[in-house]
Amino acid sequence: MNAQKRYEIFARLQAENPHPTTELNWSTPFELLAAVLLSAQATDVGVNKATDKLFPVANTPQGIIDLGIDGLKSYIKTIGLFNTKAENLMKTCHLLINQHGGEVPETRKALEALPGVGRKTANVILNTAFGQPTIAVDTHIFRVSNRTGIAKGKDVVEVEQKLLRHVPNAFKQDAHHWLILHGRYTCIARKPRCGSCIIEDLCDYKDKTELA
Numbered sequence: 001m002n003a004q005k006r007y008e009i010f011a012r013l014q015a016e017n018p019h020p021t022t023e024l025n026w027s028t029p030f031e032l033l034a035a036v037l038l039s040a041q042a043t044d045v046g047v048n049k050a051t052d053k054l055f056p057v058a059n060t061p062q063g064i065i066d067l068g069i070d071g072l073k074s075y076i077k078t079i080g081l082f083n084t085k086a087e088n089l090m091k092t093c094h095l096l097i098n099q100h101g102g103e104v105p106e107t108r109k110a111l112e113a114l115p116g117v118g119r120k121t122a123n124v125i126l127n128t129a130f131g132q133p134t135i136a137v138d139t140h141i142f143r144v145s146n147r148t149g150i151a152k153g154k155d156v157v158e159v160e161q162k163l164l165r166h167v168p169n170a171f172k173q174d175a176h177h178w179l180i181l182h183g184r185y186t187c188i189a190r191k192p193r194c195g196s197c198i199i200e201d202l203c204d205y206k207d208k209t210e211l212a
Helices: 003-016 029-038 044-054 061-076 082-100 108-112 119-129 139-148 156-166 175-185
Strands: none
Touching: 003 175, 029 044, 029 061, 029 082, 029 119, 044 061, 061 082, 108 119, 119 156, 119 175, 139 156, 139 175
């Protein structure tokens, strides 16, 4: 995989989807933070079903606190690990009010200090809510990056560092959205749909399929 191939890969992904974004429903940085916290080991569809009912009732840190822990759980009980997620979200809301004036902070250090917020979640918030060119590496991006040869690495941090180094600056802002969507719908885990892949001829994957 060389720089020219990488540029062409992202140019094609951009041409197909010029304005990619998360599939989570959100309208404020806090809504995005809450949705991402709830999305661990859950589908975006499942999270959206819960937050579509939760956010009209409570979509601020104080609003969540006013619901109380049991009230919050009643809205998110359809999501996996909802007990732990409810505790983390409630603690996060208290910290946002006590330390950040009720606003979502715009630095990685402050975000990662919030309960349940790791590097990946912080990267999503920084990129999607605040427009910073970060790349959040989830299982889809890890798979696509290694399989295609765009950025090979043994763990998510290594893949993230290589993507930040190798993705052309013109595409860095939207790169993780393109890679997630590509992994979710085309370069799927068990049998990638190489037959309908717009970057198949640029990909280094040796076991390509004819599936569309």
